[in-house]
Amino acid sequence: MKVATQTISASECLLRMYDEHHEIEDYQKGVPRWCTGCGDNAILTAVQRLCRDEGLLPEKTVFVSGIGCSSRLPHYMNTYGFHGIHGRALPVAEGAKLARPDLDVFVNTGDGDCCSIGAAHWIHAVRYNMDLTMMLHDNQIYGLTKKQASPTSPIGTKSNTTPRGSYLEALNPLTVTLGISNVSFVAQVVDWIPEVLYQVISAAFHHKGFSFIRIVQRCPEWLPKQMDPWMHDPQRVLLLHHENGLEISPALAKVYTKMEEHDPANMNRAREIASSDDPIPVGILYRDDDIPCYEDVRHDSRLRTAEMVKNGLNAELDKFTVWPEGATHA
Amino acid sequence: MAPDDIIKPNKPAANGNHVNRVSARLKEHIVEIISDSGEGAQKCGQSFGSIVARMGHGVWTVEIIPAEIRPPARSVAGASGNRIRIGEKRVTNGGNETDLVVAFNEQVLLGRVRSNELKQGCTILLESMWRDDPNLSIRSSYVETYKQLVAAGYRVYEIPMEEECHKHVTDSRRGKNMFALGMLCSCYSLDLQVARDQVALTFGKKSEKVINTNIELLEAGFAWAEANLDFRYEIPSSKTTEPQIVVNGNTALALGVLASGMEICAMYPITPATSASHYLSDAFEKVGGVVHQAEDEIAACAFAIGASYAGKCTVTITSGPGYSLKQEAIGLAVMGEIPLVVVNVMRGGPSTGQPTKTEQGDLMTTIFGSHGDAPKVVIAPGTIEECFYSVITARKIAETFNMVVVILSDANLATSQAPFTRPSFDEAWLAPPIDQSAVPAGAKPYDWDPKTGLARRFIPGQPGGMHTLTGLAHDVNSHVAYDPEINQQGMRARSLKLAALQKTLLPPTVFGDPTGDLLVIGWGSTKGAIEEAVEEFREEGKRISSLHLTFIQPMPPGIKEILAGFKKIITIENNWSDDPNDEIIDETNRRYSALAMLLRSRYLFDIDCWSECRGTPLKPNTVRRVILEALS
Numbered sequence: 001m002k003v004a005t006q007t008i009s010a011s012e013c014l015l016r017m018y019d020e021h022h023e024i025e026d027y028q029k030g031v032p033r034w035c036t037g038c039g040d041n042a043i044l045t046a047v048q049r050l051c052r053d054e055g056l057l058p059e060k061t062v063f064v065s066g067i068g069c070s071s072r073l074p075h076y077m078n079t080y081g082f083h084g085i086h087g088r089a090l091p092v093a094e095g096a097k098l099a100r101p102d103l104d105v106f107v108n109t110g111d112g113d114c115c116s117i118g119a120a121h122w123i124h125a126v127r128y129n130m131d132l133t134m135m136l137h138d139n140q141i142y143g144l145t146k147k148q149a150s151p152t153s154p155i156g157t158k159s160n161t162t163p164r165g166s167y168l169e170a171l172n173p174l175t176v177t178l179g180i181s182n183v184s185f186v187a188q189v190v191d192w193i194p195e196v197l198y199q200v201i202s203a204a205f206h207h208k209g210f211s212f213i214r215i216v217q218r219c220p221e222w223l224p225k226q227m228d229p230w231m232h233d234p235q236r237v238l239l240l241h242h243e244n245g246l247e248i249s250p251a252l253a254k255v256y257t258k259m260e261e262h263d264p265a266n267m268n269r270a271r272e273i274a275s276s277d278d279p280i281p282v283g284i285l286y287r288d289d290d291i292p293c294y295e296d297v298r299h300d301s302r303l304r305t306a307e308m309v310k311n312g313l314n315a316e317l318d319k320f321t322v323w324p325e326g327a328t329h330a
Numbered sequence: 331m332a333p334d335d336i337i338k339p340n341k342p343a344a345n346g347n348h349v350n351r352v353s354a355r356l357k358e359h360i361v362e363i364i365s366d367s368g369e370g371a372q373k374c375g376q377s378f379g380s381i382v383a384r385m386g387h388g389v390w391t392v393e394i395i396p397a398e399i400r401p402p403a404r405s406v407a408g409a410s411g412n413r414i415r416i417g418e419k420r421v422t423n424g425g426n427e428t429d430l431v432v433a434f435n436e437q438v439l440l441g442r443v444r445s446n447e448l449k450q451g452c453t454i455l456l457e458s459m460w461r462d463d464p465n466l467s468i469r470s471s472y473v474e475t476y477k478q479l480v481a482a483g484y485r486v487y488e489i490p491m492e493e494e495c496h497k498h499v500t501d502s503r504r505g506k507n508m509f510a511l512g513m514l515c516s517c518y519s520l521d522l523q524v525a526r527d528q529v530a531l532t533f534g535k536k537s538e539k540v541i542n543t544n545i546e547l548l549e550a551g552f553a554w555a556e557a558n559l560d561f562r563y564e565i566p567s568s569k570t571t572e573p574q575i576v577v578n579g580n581t582a583l584a585l586g587v588l589a590s591g592m593e594i595c596a597m598y599p600i601t602p603a604t605s606a607s608h609y610l611s612d613a614f615e616k617v618g619g620v621v622h623q624a625e626d627e628i629a630a631c632a633f634a635i636g637a638s639y640a641g642k643c644t645v646t647i648t649s650g651p652g653y654s655l656k657q658e659a660i661g662l663a664v665m666g667e668i669p670l671v672v673v674n675v676m677r678g679g680p681s682t683g684q685p686t687k688t689e690q691g692d693l694m695t696t697i698f699g700s701h702g703d704a705p706k707v708v709i710a711p712g713t714i715e716e717c718f719y720s721v722i723t724a725r726k727i728a729e730t731f732n733m734v735v736v737i738l739s740d741a742n743l744a745t746s747q748a749p750f751t752r753p754s755f756d757e758a759w760l761a762p763p764i765d766q767s768a769v770p771a772g773a774k775p776y777d778w779d780p781k782t783g784l785a786r787r788f789i790p791g792q793p794g795g796m797h798t799l800t801g802l803a804h805d806v807n808s809h810v811a812y813d814p815e816i817n818q819q820g821m822r823a824r825s826l827k828l829a830a831l832q833k834t835l836l837p838p839t840v841f842g843d844p845t846g847d848l849l850v851i852g853w854g855s856t857k858g859a860i861e862e863a864v865e866e867f868r869e870e871g872k873r874i875s876s877l878h879l880t881f882i883q884p885m886p887p888g889i890k891e892i893l894a895g896f897k898k899i900i901t902i903e904n905n906w907s908d909d910p911n912d913e914i915i916d917e918t919n920r921r922y923s924a925l926a927m928l929l930r931s932r933y934l935f936d937i938d939c940w941s942e943c944r945g946t947p948l949k950p951n952t953v954r955r956v957i958l959e960a961l962s
Contacts (some may be wrong), residue, residue, distance in 0.1 A: 012727050039945055054960075057793075059790065059791055059792055059793045059794070059795065059796060060641075060790070060791055062790050064636070074798045075798045075800070075809075075810065077441050077798070078616055078796055080790040080795075080796055080797070080798070080799075081796075081797070081799065082636070082639060082798065082799050082800055083663055083798055083799065083800040083801065083802065084635075085632075085658055085659060085661075085662050085668075088628060088629070088632040088659065090629075091624060091625075091628070091629040091630075091632035091633040091636065092632045092633070092635055092636035092639070093636060094633055094636060094637055095409055095594070095596065095622075095632065095633035095634060095636025095637035095638075095639075095640070095644065096636040096637060096640040096790070097640075097642070098594060098620065098633075098637060099593070099594060099636070099637035099638075099640040099641065099642040100640040100642075100790065100791070102639060102791070103640065103791065120625050120626055120629070121625065122631055123625075124624075124625035124629070154394065164387060170440075170674075173593070221542075225342065240429030271366075298620045299620070300615070300618035300620070302618050304591075304593065304617070304618045306591075306757045306760055308617055308618065309588070309589070309591055309617050309755070309760060310755040310757075312613070312616045312617030313585070313588055313589050313617070313753075313755050313776070314755065315616070316573055316585060316588065316613050316616075317585070317752055317753065320575040320576055320577045320581070321573050321574065321575050321752055322380070322383045322384045322570075322573065322574045322575070322576055322749060324386075324569060324570050324571055324572065324573060
C-alpha cells in the first residue's frame with residue numbers, strides 16, 4: 001500500500017477509508033472455468049484473500065500471465081490484468097513494473113509456460129530481481145492443450161506425446177531457481193494445504209524483490225491420482241518453519257508432524273531441501289532481503305518535465321552541431 | 331576526375347621544397363580513407379566529414395565496416411574506414427565511385443578495387459612503408475600491387491606516412507590517421523584552424539597531451555602535403571545560415587527517441603541496429619530514460635509492450651532476425667491495441683544474411699508479418715533527418731491510434747552521416763502525462779467507434795477501468811469471446827484504424843513535374859540516389875519524375891492520381907525481384923519487388939520494378955542506367 005503524503009481532512013479520510021475498503025467480492029470477477037478440483041481454484045482464492053487483507057487498490061494491482069490453464073487467472077480478478085502470449089508473462093510484467101513501480105504486479109504462469117517455452121525469461125527474471133510476486137502453477141502436465149508431458153512431468157508420465165511414458169527426468173524448478181545469481185525469494189507450497197498456500201503468497205508479496213513460488217497443484221483431468229500419495233500421507237510433506245519464515249499453526253502441526261526448522265538465509269540447506277521431492281518440502285526455502293531490485297537501480301525518480309527533455313536534447317544536439325560562422329552557441 | 335578549370339599553380343611550400351601544385355575546382359568529390367581495423371581510419375573519415383560540414387560543404391559519409399571485429403591485418407576483406415562525398419551543394423547520398431583514396435596498406439585497397447568501388451584512374455595516396463618491410467612476402471606483395479595499380483591507370487602516390495609520423499610519436503598506430511587527415515585537409519584546401527578545432531572536439535574526452543599530439547600530427551600531414559603533393563582541389567562551399575547537426579541515421583533515431591519523450595527503450599544487441607542503443611544508453615539516462623538490454627529479442631519486445639501497457643509508450647530497436655523473433659509479441663500488441671514503436675534497421679536477409687550490409691528486404695514481413703490479420707503502421711524514413719522525426723511521429727500515431735508503428739530504416743541510413751537543420755524542440759513532441767483519472771461509469775475498454783475503430787485505452791491506475799487485456803479474441807469489455815460476430819467486430823475495428831489514419835495523411839509530393847514519360851517510385855534510404863539521378867535527367871530535358879513514399883502502410887491518398895499522369899512507372903528498390911530476362915521467368919512466375927507488388931495490387935497499374943541485393947547503397951549511376959533501360 002502506498003501512503004498518501006498530502007494531509008487530508010478527517011471527513012475526507014473517513015470517505016477514503018470507505019472508498020478504499022474492499023471486501024473479497026470486490027476482487028472477484030466472473031465464474032472460473034477451471035475443472036472441479038483444479039488447484040488453480042485454490043490459488044485464486046488465496047490471492048483474492050491476499051488482496052483484501054492487504055487492502056490493495058484494484059486499479060493499482062496488475063495480474064500478468066502467459067498462456068495455459070494457470071494463465072486464465074487474471075480474467076477472474078477484478079483488478080487490471082494482462083493475459084499475454086505463451087511464455088512471455090515475465091518480460092511483460094517487468095516492463096510494466098519498470099515503467100510504473102507504483103503498481104503491485106503479480107505473475108501467474110504454469111510449468112509449460114515458465115519452465116519450457118519461457119525458461120529464458122524465468123532465469124533472467126530471477127537475476128533482474130524486480131519486485132514481482134510470481135506463482136508457478138505446477139501441475140506437471142500441459143492441461144489446456146490436452147495432456148502432453150511438461151518439463152516437470154516425472155519420468156514415465158504417460159501422455160499424448162509420451163504414450164509409453166516420458167523419457168526424461170523431471171526438471172526441478174526449485175534447484176534451478178536457487179542456482180541463479182541474485183535469487184532473493186524461493187518457496188514451495190501445495191494446493192491442498194490452503195493455510196500455508198496463503199501464508200507463503202503473503203510472505204512473497206511482502207518480500208521486496210522477485211518472489212518465486214512453486215505451487216504443486218493437482219490436475220484432476222489429466223493426472224487425477226498423481227499427487228494422491230502425498231495428499232493422503234501427511235508424513236510425505238516436510239513443513240518448513242522458522243522465526244524468519246513461516247509460523248505453523250497448532251492445528252496444522254497436529255496433522256503435519258514432519259517439520260524442519262529451516263532458516264531461509266541458509267542457502268546450502270535450502271538447496272538440499274529443494275533436491276527432495278519425497279517428502280515434498282513446503283514453506284520458504286530461501287530469502288535474502290538485501291538484493292537490489294532492478295527497478296530501483298534503473299528507474300529515475302526525478303519528475304520528468306518538458307524542460308528536462310528539452311535541456312537534455314539540446315545538450316546532446318550541441319555535441320553534433322555545426323554552427324554557422326558568427327553564430328553563438330547559445 | 332574532371333576538374334572544371336585549372337585555377338593556378340601553387341606557391342612554393344614554406345619548407346623550401348618547390349612543388350608545382352596544380353589547383354582544380356570541383357563540384358564534388360568522393361574520398362575514402364581505409365586501413366586495417368583499429369588504425370583509426372573511421373575516426374579520420376568522420377573528422378574529415380565534420381570539417382567539410384563546418385566549412386559549409388554538402389557532405390555524406392558512409393562507414394566502411396569489416397564483418398569481423400579484428401580481421402587479420404593486411405587482409406583484403408578487412409578494410410575499415412570511411413567514405414566521404416563532398417559537394418558544393420547539399421549531398422543526399424553516397425554517390426557513385428570513389429575519386430581519391432588514402433590507404434594504410436595495399437591489401438585493404440585491393441578489397442575496394444575488387445568490389446568496383448573506385449573510379450577508373452582515381453588518385454591513391456598509399457602508405458609506402460611496406461616497400462621496405464623485413465618480410466619478403468609483404469615487400470613483394472606491395473611492389474606487385476603497386477605495379478598492377480599503376481598499370482591499370484590509377485594515379486598512385488607513395489607516401490611515407492609511417493616515417494613522417496615517427497618524427498612525432500613512437501607508436502604510429504596512434505596518430506597516423508591524424509596525419510592522413512592533415513593531408514586531406516591540404517588536398518581539399520580546407521581551413522587548418524577549423525581542422526584543429528575539430529580534432530580538439532574529436533578527442534575532447536582525452537587529456538590535453540593527447541589532443542596536442544593529434545593536432546601536431548594533423549599539422550605535420552598538412553605541411554607534408556603542401557610541400558610534396560602536386561595537386562590540390564577546391565570545392566566551392568555555400569555558407570549555411572542556420573546550425574546543422576551531423577549524425578548518422580542510428581544516432582538520429584536515438585535522438586528522436588529522446589525527443590519524443592519516451593522513457594524506455596528495450597533492446598537486444600543486433601547489427602546494424604545496436605549503435606542506436608549504444609548512443610541512447612549514454613544519452614537517455616540524462617533525461618530520466620532507461621535502455622533495458624533484455625535477455626532476448628522476444629523479451630525486449632514483451633518488455634516494451636508491458637511498459638507501454640502500463641502507460642509509457644516504449645520503443646524496441648532491432649534488425650531483421652530480431653524482427654522475425656518479435657512477430658508473435660507484435661501480434662499481441664496489435665490484438666491488445668497497445669501503442670508500441672518498433673524500429674527495424676534492415677540488413678541483408680534471409681536468416682543471418684549480411685549483417686553489416688544494407689537491404690530493403692523486410693517490407694513484406696513488416697506489413698504482413700505476425701500470423702492472422704495484424705494491421706500495423708509502417709513508415710520508412712528516406713533521409714537521416716527523417717530518422718529523427720520519424721520516431722516522434724511514430725510515438726504520436728502509436729498513442730493516438732493505439733497501434734504498433736514500425737519504422738523501417740536500414741544499414742545505409744544507419745551508417746551514413748549527413749548534416750541537417752538542427753531540430754528545435756517542441757513540447758508538442760511529448761506525450762501528455764499518464765491519465766490516472768477515474769474511468770466514466772459504463773465506459774468499456776474496447777468501446778470501438780463504429781466509424782473509425784478507435785477506442786479509448788484504460789491504463790492501470792485508472793479507477794473503474796479494471797479489465798484483463800488479452801491476446802484472445804475479445805468483446806468490447808475485453809472478455810474472451812469466440813462468438814463469430816464479436817470476432818468480426820474486433821477485426822473490423824483494428825483494421826479501420828488504418829483507414830482512419832490514412833484520412834489524416836496528405837498526398838505525397840512528386841519530385842519533378844506531375845505528368846511525364848516515366849515515374850520512378852522508391853521508399854526508404856534510396857531517396858537521395860533516385861532524386862539525384864532524376865534531377866540529372868530533368869536538367870537534360872527528359873520528362874521524368876519520382877515519388878518517394880514515407881508512409882507505406884497506410885498509403886497516403888492521391889497516389890492513384892499521380893500514377894495516372896505517367897506513361898510508364900517503375901519502382902527501384904534494394905531488395906529481390908526476378909529478372910524478367912532470365913530464361914524461365916515470364917509474367918506468370920515473375921516475382922516483383924516489395925513496393926511494386928503492393929502498388930500493383932492496390933492501384934491496378936502495370937508497374938514495373940528493378941531491384942538489386944548487392945548489400946551496397948544504391949548509386950545514382952545505377953538509377954541512371956535503370957532509367958535509360960526503362961525508357962528504351
